[in-house]
Amino acid sequence: MFFTTKMIRTYSFGQIVANKSNNFHTSSQRLLEKTVLYDFHCKHGAKIVPFAGFAMPITYGKIGVSASHIHVRSSCGLFDVSHMLQAQITGPSRIQFLESLTVADIKSLKPDNGCLTLFTNDQGGIIDDLIVSSTSKESIYLVSNAGCRHKVLPLLQSALAQHRSQGGDASLLLMDDHSLLALQGPCAANVLQKVCSANLSEVGFMSSVECSVGDSKVCRVTRCGYTGEDGFEISVPNVEAVKLCELLLQDSAVQLAGLGARDTLRLEAGLCLYGNDMTEETTPVEAGLAWTVAKRRRQEGGFPGHQVIMRQLQEGPRVRRVGLTSDGAPLRPPAPVTHNGDIIGQVCSGCPSPSLGRNIAMAYVPAALARPGxxxxxxxxxxxxxxxVTKMPFVPTNYHVL
Structure with missing residues (x-):
């Protein structure tokens, strides 16, 4: 039994290297972008690395990845995720427009509620994963990956032009004037409530609220995250981002956290990293994300790759994303996975788990070998x-579900 490695594009945080001059470049020698918080990170002893075209913090000072990881699990970590693409879709036909590109039932979202969804292509592959929220101001707020910005923006712009040519009325508003902070961990709600005007006990997982946070009068606070813990993402105007970070850090529970801990936390939670664990050659069914394909959308279709995805839902996929556990040396991508001497897949993400004290990984294997155990x-x-083969998440999640 053989497996084609073409479907997984490997990436490892261990491959991230920054030169001594802090003059960061991508492989094409293009100067990396910096978030508004770049100088703030340097002031706090961040080790800066290239990621998704940005110069981003991976760790701070002498605090290693594992220690930072454990602090988020037990208390509260503050992440800069301002490299993510933030945008709004407005106009009377905004729902129709976004449903033509994603698998979500956006029509059924109540105001200030959101969901994880996927941009798909005609073959059912995943172009990107994103969070969409229907706001009370008749717009749809979306957050997608920085590493996919180069293809998501042209996709939206091209689709909008076609949508309008057919009589649609929707518009795209980029939010490059806003930063995005992620406050994650069991203490996140208590910390944020002290400086937030909204009653956060009424904000459940994947819900959001527009409110003031500290001196920032208009922020969008969404109860979500990428760690498996309770937490929030705070969209704040760029001019107020540094001040807000400094305010949150005044709480003794809060510690700055970087990309290193973000990666190990999301892996323990069984969450995908785009480019590692899903690509344009991976379908939602193969990736274990069939639950993102809403019931109404399965029946009505109208999104790219509908027939391919429905066929896999009915017949089952050829391969599936699974969790792996082991002892000994860490399982790193792109290590081959074998069974009875045959290569059946490859590791797409892997690390030693700080919480479990053993190795965890994700891989794609034939569906017949995807059963836990x-x-x-x-x-x-x-x-x-x-x-x-192990059921995911590796560590139980602690989302605040009302």
Whole structure:
């Protein structure tokens, strides 16, 4: 039984390197972009690395990834995620427009409620994952990955032009004048409530509210995150971002956290990283994200790749994303996964779990071998390492669901 590695594009935080002069470049030698908080990060001893075209903090001072990770799990971490694409879709036909591109039932979203959804292509592949929220001001607020900005923006702009040519009335408003902060961990609600005008106990997971936070009069606070813990993402005007970070850091529970901890936290929570765990050659069914395809959308269609996705939902996919656990050397991408001597897949994300004290990873394997408890081997430096297919999340999530 053989597996094509073409469907997974590997990426590892361990491959991120910054030169000593802090003059960061991508492989094409293009100067990296900086968030508004770049100088703030440097002031607080951040190690800056290239990520998705931006110069971003991976750790701070002498605090390592594992220590930062554990602090978020036990208390509260503050992340700069301003590299993410923030935008609004406005106009009377905004719902129709976005539903033509994604698998979500946006029509059924109540004001100030949101969901995770996917841009798909005609083959059912995932162009990007994003969060969409229907706001009380008759707009749809969306947040998508920085690394996909180069294709998401042209997709939106081209689709908008076609939508308007057919009589639609929707518009795209980029929010490059806003930063995005993620406050994550069991203490996040208590910390934020002290400086927030909204009653956060009434804001459930994937809901949002427009309110003041500190001196920032108009912020959008969404109860979501990428760590598996309770937490919030705060969209704040750029001119007020540094002041808000300094205010939140005054609370002894809060510690700055970087990309390193963000990656290990999301992996423990079984969450995908675009480019590693899903690509344009991966369908929602293969990626374990079939739940994002809303019931009404399955029946009505109207999104790219509908027939391919429905066929996989009915017949089952050829491969599935699974969790792996093992002891010994860490499982890193793109380590091959084998069964009875045959290569059946490859690791797409992996790390030692700070919470569990053992190795965790995700991989794509044939559907027949995706059952939890299945024994496989991962080739680590060409040596087979016994591993077990494991149900995800590896660490239970703590979302605040009302």
């Amino acid at each position: 299945t024994q496989v081997q991962v080739l680590v430096r060409n040596k087979p390492q016994p591993s077990v």
